[in-house]
Amino acid sequence: GENVEQHPSTLSVQEGDSAVIKCTYSDSASNYFPWYKQELGKRPQLIIDIRSNVGEKKDQRIAVTLNKTAKHFSLHITETQPEDSAVYFCAASKRRGSSYKLIFGSGTRLLVRP
Amino acid sequence: DAGVTQSPTHLIKTRGQQVTLRCSPKSGHDTVSWYQQALGQGPQFIFQYYEEEERQRGNFPDRFSGHQFPNYSSELNVNALLLGDSALYLCASSGIEWTGGYGYTFGSGTRLTVV
Numbered sequence: 001g002e003n004v005e006q007h008p009s010t011l012s013v014q015e016g017d018s019a020v021i022k023c024t025y026s027d028s029a030s031n032y033f034p035w036y037k038q039e040l041g042k043r044p045q046l047i048i049d050i051r052s053n054v055g056e057k058k059d060q061r062i063a064v065t066l067n068k069t070a071k072h073f074s075l076h077i078t079e080t081q082p083e084d085s086a087v088y089f090c091a092a093s094k095r096r097g098s099s100y101k102l103i104f105g106s107g108t109r110l111l112v113r114p
Numbered sequence: 115d116a117g118v119t120q121s122p123t124h125l126i127k128t129r130g131q132q133v134t135l136r137c138s139p140k141s142g143h144d145t146v147s148w149y150q151q152a153l154g155q156g157p158q159f160i161f162q163y164y165e166e167e168e169r170q171r172g173n174f175p176d177r178f179s180g181h182q183f184p185n186y187s188s189e190l191n192v193n194a195l196l197l198g199d200s201a202l203y204l205c206a207s208s209g210i211e212w213t214g215g216y217g218y219t220f221g222s223g224t225r226l227t228v229v
Contacts, residue, residue: 043220046219102218104158
């Protein structure tokens with residue numbers, strides 16, 4: 001069945017350091033890979049996404065890389081700040097138009113120490 | 115422009131009871147998906163509605179049912195509640211944005227506690 005594995009489950013970094021979260025997906029037909037940030041008691045918020053025809057995407061301090069052959073993708077956060085502390089979820093989907101379901105990883109709790 | 119709105123925000127129910135959760139999608143979105151997020155877990159896909167029909171369904175029992183109305187709003191119904199149904203229920207809407215992208219926006223969720 002469809003599955004997304006995410007590692008690590010917790011990550012603690014010093015402010016200013018980089019953080020990397022890795023995910024592996026099982027369905028080779030997946031073509032859309034979003035990353036969500038969820039703060040305590042709040043909704044998941046999309047922070048960056050990538051489609052299968054792109055290998056890397058950057059948005060300021062955040063970047064995502066995709067290796068379709070290995071079926072894994074990673075989130076990179078540089079120059080981390082305390083406000084980056086949250087739970088991060090990766091997801092994979094076979095996307096067609098507005099109709100698609102997201103298969104989520106189990107989440108990574110990121111703690112940025114001041 | 116309102117985002118995805120869900121009601122109620124919190125709910126406490128007794129085992130065996132039935133519950134209805136409501137969702138209004140973001141303006142311009144026509145597809146509504148429901149997810150269950152247990153504490154400390156990632157969201158799990160329940161089902162998706164488009165044009166008032168269930169289009170996709172995850173691995174959830176028939177106790178979970180839904181509906182979509184002509185104005186694209188949606189309801190999630192859960193019958194015969196179990197303690198294990200306690201979770202945050204998230205509604206997400208999606209559609210083809212005018213920019214050509216594909217938005218997928220979550221609501222703040224309904225926290226359901228079954229006692």
